[in-house]
Amino acid sequence: MQEQESEESLIRAAQRDPAAFGPLYERYVDRVYSYIVFRVGNPAVAEDLTSDVFLKALEKLGSYQWRALPLSAWLFRIASNCLIDRWRRLAKMKPVPLDGDLGSTAGESDLDSLLGKRLTRQELVKAVSRLTEWQKQVIALRFAAGLPVAETAKAMGKSEGAVKDLQHSALVALRKHLVGKGEDR
Amino acid sequence: MTTLQDHLAECLEIIENGEGVDVALDRFPGWKAELRPLVETAVALHRVAPSTPPENFRANLHYRLVNEAKKPKTRWSLRWNWRSMVLRTVTVLVALCILGTGTMVASADSLPDSPLFSFKLAGEQAQVRITLNRAQRQRLRVFLVEKRMNEVAAMLRSQGRLNERAIVLLGRETEAALRDLEKNPDKSSVAPLEKMIVLLRVRTTRFFTKSSGQRCRSGSMSKRRVAKWFQ
Numbered sequence: 001m002q003e004q005e006s007e008e009s010l011i012r013a014a015q016r017d018p019a020a021f022g023p024l025y026e027r028y029v030d031r032v033y034s035y036i037v038f039r040v041g042n043p044a045v046a047e048d049l050t051s052d053v054f055l056k057a058l059e060k061l062g063s064y065q066w067r068a069l070p071l072s073a074w075l076f077r078i079a080s081n082c083l084i085d086r087w088r089r090l091a092k093m094k095p096v097p098l099d100g101d102l103g104s105t106a107g108e109s110d111l112d113s114l115l116g117k118r119l120t121r122q123e124l125v126k127a128v129s130r131l132t133e134w135q136k137q138v139i140a141l142r143f144a145a146g147l148p149v150a151e152t153a154k155a156m157g158k159s160e161g162a163v164k165d166l167q168h169s170a171l172v173a174l175r176k177h178l179v180g181k182g183e184d185r
Numbered sequence: 186m187t188t189l190q191d192h193l194a195e196c197l198e199i200i201e202n203g204e205g206v207d208v209a210l211d212r213f214p215g216w217k218a219e220l221r222p223l224v225e226t227a228v229a230l231h232r233v234a235p236s237t238p239p240e241n242f243r244a245n246l247h248y249r250l251v252n253e254a255k256k257p258k259t260r261w262s263l264r265w266n267w268r269s270m271v272l273r274t275v276t277v278l279v280a281l282c283i284l285g286t287g288t289m290v291a292s293a294d295s296l297p298d299s300p301l302f303s304f305k306l307a308g309e310q311a312q313v314r315i316t317l318n319r320a321q322r323q324r325l326r327v328f329l330v331e332k333r334m335n336e337v338a339a340m341l342r343s344q345g346r347l348n349e350r351a352i353v354l355l356g357r358e359t360e361a362a363l364r365d366l367e368k369n370p371d372k373s374s375v376a377p378l379e380k381m382i383v384l385l386r387v388r389t390t391r392f393f394t395k396s397s398g399q400r401c402r403s404g405s406m407s408k409r410r411v412a413k414w415f416q
Contacts, residue, residue: 018253018254018255019255021250021254025246025250026247029238029243029247030235030237030238033237033238034234034235037236043239046238050242050246051246051249054250055249055250058250058254124229124233143227143235144235144236146235149194161190164190164194167190167197168189168193171227172223174226174230175222175223175226178226
């Protein structure tokens with residue numbers, strides 16, 4: 001509750017004086033970048049898009065209303081629209097290219113706990129690429145951006161029940177793809 | 186009814202709040218077997234999916250945002266304001282035109298006792314002022330005299346007596362037409378105006394003959410005025 005109040009006061013301060021946008025940026029930049037890099041798979045592109053998201057947010061902050069949507073959901077809607085715009089512009093770029101290079105944490109880190117087998121990030125990324133668009137969106141918001149179910153629902157414009165269903169079906173599908181990979185080895 | 190989806194979401198929330206996987210699963214003993222593989226997948230995702238942006242990128246973007254925020258007004262927004270001002274002015278003008286045209290149309294058949302009659306007179310005066318051709322203007326004046334005359338007749342029919350205002354307006358219109366003709370004699374306008382004056386004389390004479398002592402008091406202001414104009 002206190003956190004919500006402090007965020008509200010930060011937003012009001014930034015709406016009065018855009019120079020006070022800094023704390024809001026610091027609060028959300030990691031999550032927005034993480035969400036975008038998970039969706040586009042390319043750190044350089046993710047940096048461009050993250051810049052676009054925050055510049056647009058700064059420009060539109062005056063018209064933002066707290067009651068209509070939490071700031072996180074609002075920012076991720078902007079991010080989602082930026083991604084859609086980019087994919088429309090660059091038809092060649094696939095929605096989730098998932099080339100295995102997921103930014104600073106990409107490298108050679110392995111998903112070693114899953115089923116006791118050593119699965120690389122690249123395999124996880126390939127598994128994610130086989131999900132439906134809504135499932136990818138839920139996985140990106142819930143696990144890359146770290147949004148709770150309620151905020152994920154608001155960012156996606158869906159009900160919490162629908163997000164829980166999508167989360168479940170996405171995890172079932174991912175598990176299936178990853179287990180299949182493990183057994184193929 | 187609580188479903189596996191709800192239990193999964195609840196279980197993940199417990200883990201996200203810092204509890205271990207086993208502790209979270211113990212809360213749902215009947216669902217443990219189904220939940221475990223999904224929770225393990227989610228935990229793996231939680232560990233691998235998040236990425237942090239490079240520090241120099243973070244700092245550069247912060248600097249860029251601060252600079253953007255300091256800009257008082259972008260050229261785009263100024264242009265937008267200018268456009269919006271023009272748009273507002275045009276909207277107001279269009280609204281006034283529509284309103285004005287509507288009022289003029291509504292007042293076209295109004296009589297001197299109608300509140301819309303002033304709009305009709307204003308419209309006519311504007312029409313006279315914008316008619317620059319002398320002959321056309323004088324013909325318009327003659328037409329307006331005829332109009333006033335018809336109004337006197339209409340008022341007479343409806344009220345059963347001469348309307349003071351209608352008479353005054355008829356006098357003014359006739360005087361204006363004659364003045365205009367005196368200043369700028371135009372042969373083509375003289376004939377219709379003379380014809381008009383004759384017609385007016387005939388009509389008023391007929392009226393005074395018909396209504397003598399009944400509709401209009403003999404020697405009244407209106408009668409004297411009308412008589413004076415045609416002397």
